[in-house]
Amino acid sequence: MPRPINHQLRQARADDILAAARQQLAEHGTEGLSLRAIARRLDLAPNSLYNYFPSLDDLITALLVDAFGRFAEAVTAATASSAGNSSWAQRFATICAAYRSWAVTNRTDYDLIFGSAIPGYHAPEDVTGPLGLRSFQSALRLLIDAWRAGALAIPARYQAVPPEVAPHLHLLMQPDEADAPLAIAFLMLVVWSRLHGMVMLENHGHYDSAVGETAAFYAHAVSCLIDEIGLRGT
Incomplete structure (x- = not known):
């Protein structure tokens, strides 16, 4: 079960994820967008992204x-x-x-x-x-x-x-x-x-x-x- 996250910290991290996703889109196009690649860009464990976006569709x-x-x-x-x-x-x-x-x-x-x-x-x-x-x-x-x-x-x-x-x-x-x-x-x-x-x-x-x-x-x-x-x- 995901741990509770402070609202402000959660929003800041979600914004970081969105910014990384935009950068991924700019560099590799829509076909290069993946949660794993975004997690790698942010130096996060891929599973941690699911605390913010349950799926790639939710992120998009x-x-x-x-x-x-x-x-x-x-x-x-x-x-x-x-x-x-x-x-x-x-x-x-x-x-x-x-x-x-x-x-x-x-x-x-x-x-x-x-x-x-x-x-x-x-x-x-x-x-x-x-x-x-x-x-x-x-x-x-x-x-x-x-x-x-x-x-x-x-x-x-x-x-x-x-x-x-x-x-x-x-x-x-x-x-x-x-x-x-x-x-x-x-x-x-x-x-x-x-x-x-x-x-x-x-x-x-x-x-x-x-x-x-x-x-x-x-x-x-x-x-x-x-x-x-x-x-x-x-």
């Missing part, structure tokens, strides 16, 4: 929860910092910039939550699903608020949401957003797909020789995207 879930949480906090903080001081377009650009900044600064975490699946691991949807939506909701709410203020003119090509997609878009909307058209959620998913694609290409070195200054490329692409989706400057 903890990594996902932590990464999703920090990602959502970065996006939410960017949303809050821009409120009331900028135009709708500038505020949305700030969110998009925060998205890239976190993703390129925390590449291992970003790859963990949005990259290749980990062999044999199945994320608990009831845990990771809401966390994934949290990072998405700030930008979606801004677009809905802009639409309510008459600052978002949804292009016609985005308004015809495929009937096969519509039921899933309802799940993205909050109860107090029921007045907004589903086209905004569809539009937001298109935006996210573009941002994700650019970030993944940058993180894996595919932009280096193609665009030179990736930050400038991304910022201009976001500006073009804002125009494309009908978000006005004021």
Whole structure:
């Protein structure tokens, strides 16, 4: 039976284990992640890790929860910092910039939550699903608020949401957003797909020789995207 551990010491050790796991992911990818390798990195007995994470799946879930949480906090903080001081377009650009900044600064975490699946691991949807939506909701709410203020003119090509997609878009909307058209959620998913694609290409070195200054490329692409989706400057 595991011995009781002081709460603060336990949390500190759990944080050490998570940090070692991130380093393992950065160096060896998802296939190189193992409790034994992490224990060796921390100079611990492998069995001692089970006091903190009963299985490798539990450790991976903890990594996902932590990464999703920090990602959502970065996006939410960017949303809050821009409120009331900028135009709708500038505020949305700030969110998009925060998205890239976190993703390129925390590449291992970003790859963990949005990259290749980990062999044999199945994320608990009831845990990771809401966390994934949290990072998405700030930008979606801004677009809905802009639409309510008459600052978002949804292009016609985005308004015809495929009937096969519509039921899933309802799940993205909050109860107090029921007045907004589903086209905004569809539009937001298109935006996210573009941002994700650019970030993944940058993180894996595919932009280096193609665009030179990736930050400038991304910022201009976001500006073009804002125009494309009908978000006005004021």
